Amino acid sequence: MKNLVIVESPTKARTLGQFLGKDYQITASMGHVRDLPRGEFGVDVEHDFKPQYVIPKEKIKAVNNLVKVAAQAEQLWLATDLDREGEAIAWNLLRVIAEKGKVKNPQYQRVVFHEITKEAINEAFEHPRKIDDDLVEAQQARRVLDRLVGYKLSPLLWKKVKSRLSAGRVQSAALRLVVDREREILAFKPEEFWVIEAMLVGQRMESRGQEFSATLIKIEGNKAEVKNKTEADQIVSDLNKAIYKVGEIKSKDIVKNPSPPFTTSTLQQAASTKFGFAPKRTMRIAQDLYENGLITYMRTDSVNLSVNFVTSARKLIEEKFGGKYLPKQARAYKVKSRLAQEAHEAIRPTNVQVTSDKLQVASPAHQKLYDLIWKRTVATQMETAVVTENTVMVNALGNKKYILSAAGQKVKFDGFYKVYGKIPIKEQVLPQLSTGEELKLNKLNSEQKFTQSPARFTEATLIKELEKNEIGRPSTYAPTISTLYERNYIEKLEDKKIGPTPIGKTTVDFLVKHFPKIVDLSFTAEMENDLDLIAQGREQMAPVISKFWEEFEPQVAKVTEEAEKMKVEAEETGEECEKCGKPMVIRYGRFGKFMACSGFPECKNTKTLAAPTGLTCQLCGGSIVMKRTRHGRMFWGCSNYPKCKFASWKKPDVESKKKESTSE
Ligand SMILES: [Zn+2]
Ligand SMILES: [Zn+2]
Structure with missing residues (x-):
């Protein structure tokens, strides 16, 4: 065998195989080949904190195989991921090959790439380097x-x-x-305050019939702070008799910029907010996409985009959305990160022509995450959006002088929002008002509010x-x-x-x-x-x-x-133990929360904690709750247990039951 390439995972090996010729055999290390021992300290604090790595038991066979294959290769290529973790895997691989294969300095090349594409792979194999000891040391x-x-x-x-x-x-x-x-x-401590709002309507031809709302902001030139109902009622009664006139009218265009390309942190945040994905899940999916050659490396804090990518994105934007969505100059984002040298680019699609509907991967979750990345990246190269904001001041003269304010906004140009298909701005149009115009009061609303805790x-x-x-x-x-x-x-x-x-x-x-x-x-x-x-x-x-x-x-x-022992406060449940009468409290075990008797260890009574589901029991009409067996498996059961014995591993099919009964 001429060339052996070692990567972390079979998926990455498969994708890489499409770009390297028949002269290359690719094999997967399945992650780290060595680690600190389990159940043992494993650090030599006397000698520079040297880690005492061991090969985990379950990996010994695979590692021995790897060493054997490596010995037959004319050239060894270490192509693990480009960050510290990947560098450390490469270094450990090399050490294992040296020690087990009894070669003092195995010949090798280290290749790194932040996307698995033909160009990136060719480039990497044309410019191999040696292992970066600093990165290894940091890991x-x-x-x-x-x-x-x-x-x-x-x-x-x-x-x-x-x-x-x-x-x-x-x-x-x-x-x-x-x-x-x-x-x-x-x-x-929440503080009470009141918001007072007037529903007004203009009197001229242009503004007549179009009601709008204005909020009280000033009283006698000072910021309106309405602390309680008495104050609010007084103001409302004065405002009821007041004369309303349009004051200053302002209009300005606000430019909205697209968000920078995704880093690991912002991708995790967006996927959590949009899809409810746990960060761990987002990373698993992103890794799949990366290893299949679809996106750039998913562990990065760089917002940089390669010149080649920007060029192809601009071409796509012009073709797909038209010239007015293409800014004159490509937009660049500043990398403020310390790690810029390690991860070269933001998380982006490797090929902008591949939209999520053309994606060759499995699950809807993969498709959703890819779509999120694709749109975010394309948006970064699109024209800014413009929103026109109007504010109208309303002077109200009663016993006191009041100022109310009305705001409207309208999208003038959708810009990069175009790629998302919808604009996250609530348009609100004010009628055509002019300064000095008298307004008719339709209604006054006062609403009690409280300051919000963080x-x-x-x-x-x-x-x-x-x-x-x-x-x-x-x-x-x-x-x-x-x-x-x-x-x-x-x-x-x-x-x-x-x-x-x-x-x-x-x-x-x-x-x-x-x-x-x-x-x-x-x-x-x-x-x-x-x-x-x-x-x-x-x-x-x-x-x-x-x-x-x-x-x-x-x-x-x-x-x-x-130090003295600290006591973990028990969470009350309001239930009594049916065995000994002591209160039942919440405890945490391997499978999450459960109820246990506070008389422990004398009384060992425990109960599963039920989570409501909103479903109805078909046997007794009680409510269905989710519980766990003692072994941690989730099941659906009736809250009337033990009187009602309904239990199911699968979600009870309540909907279809209903249909059956209506057709009878
Ligand atoms: Zn008990
Ligand atoms: Zn039941």
Whole structure:
């Protein structure tokens, strides 16, 4: 065999195979070939924190095969992904081939590309390089740091908070954001205020008959602050007798710019908001699209677009939408990122001619995500939209002088919105008014409102916050959030919102008290920045980790010795245990929430927690709820259990039942 190419996955191997000739054999490593050992510390803190990698048991056979095939190749090409993770896989592959194959310095070439297309592959294989040790070191440093924190903190949490907990470095800082927000919401005191609105109509030919609404903004020249019903009623009664005249009229054109091309973080946010995709799911689908050669590499924080792509996008825009949708000059986006050298481009389609309906991939989810990426990218190269905003001031003279304001907006040119097929702007047209014109009052409305507490995070807004605080990287957003769910630190509430569980709150309290740095946002950001500097060769792994460890290790010892156990507050359910009469409380297990007797360990009574479904039981007319078996499998059951025994693995087919009964 002449050439052996190693990549991470079979899909990537297949796509690559279409572009490399018969002289190349392509094989997949199936991800990392070595990692830190499970159930063992695996870091030599005495010797520069050297990681002690092992080949996981289930991979030994595949790795041995890989080594054997590699020995037969005349030329070895390492074509794993282009970021730190991919670089580390390539480096570990090479080490394994060297050690197992007993070759001191195996000959190899490292090739990187950020899209799997003919041009990119040719280019990469014409310009191979060697493994970038700085990138490898940055990946190792992250792995080792996370291991130090996880391995030392977790047992401490078991002892001082609750058994089987675990702590992670970035996760803990993210969890703190969620807990802090929840407490802000709890502490928030809503303030009452009133909004007063007049329904007015013009008197001239041009404006007659067209009612519009204007909101009170000023009283005697000061900002209108209406605090309670008494005040509101007084103003309404004065405004009822007032004389209304049109004051200043203003009109201006607002230019709307398209959003920049997708990065990992903005793609995850958009897919979560639009489709409700969890970040982990978005990444899995994006990886599929990348490995099938359809989009560029999905882990990036660059907003750059290649010149070739922009040229072909502009051609498409002119053909498909017409010249007026094409800006005179191509739009470029500035890369503010530290990582610009690692990931070259934003997430974009590899071929702009391929629209989602021509897509050769499987699922509707793939199609949706591709469509989202395609439209966002094409929009970046389209003309800006123009919206005309009109504001009309209305002077009302009663016992006092009032100013009301009416606003209208109209789309003048749809620009890049064209690609989305709809414009996210609510048009509101004001009648043709002229200054000094007298207005007739049709009606006054006053409405009680309250100031709003800050909103709970959604997955999308949490990712945004992580990025804003610089504690996330393209490779970490999705795993950070899914880990918080898996460990029952956060839970999903209604409307895609996220809230902390009692365990989450107590864990954060414990860490804030004893390891303030671990949950300090700027410290975590600094740490991430150090990792970036290592990747650029401007810092070294050992001193960075050592600085952290020298403070962290004695603190672990001190807290183990001195800290008192913290109690996780129990969530009441309002139900009593039918076995012993003590209150039932919510507990968290491997499969999420369940009800347990607060008399534990004396009383071991537990019950599954039911989630309402809105469906009706066909046997007894009770309501159908979703429950889990003790083994975690979801099923549909009747809320009247044990009186009614209805249970089903599949969703009860209530709709078709209804149809049957009406046709009878
Ligand atoms: Zn009990
Ligand atoms: Zn029933």
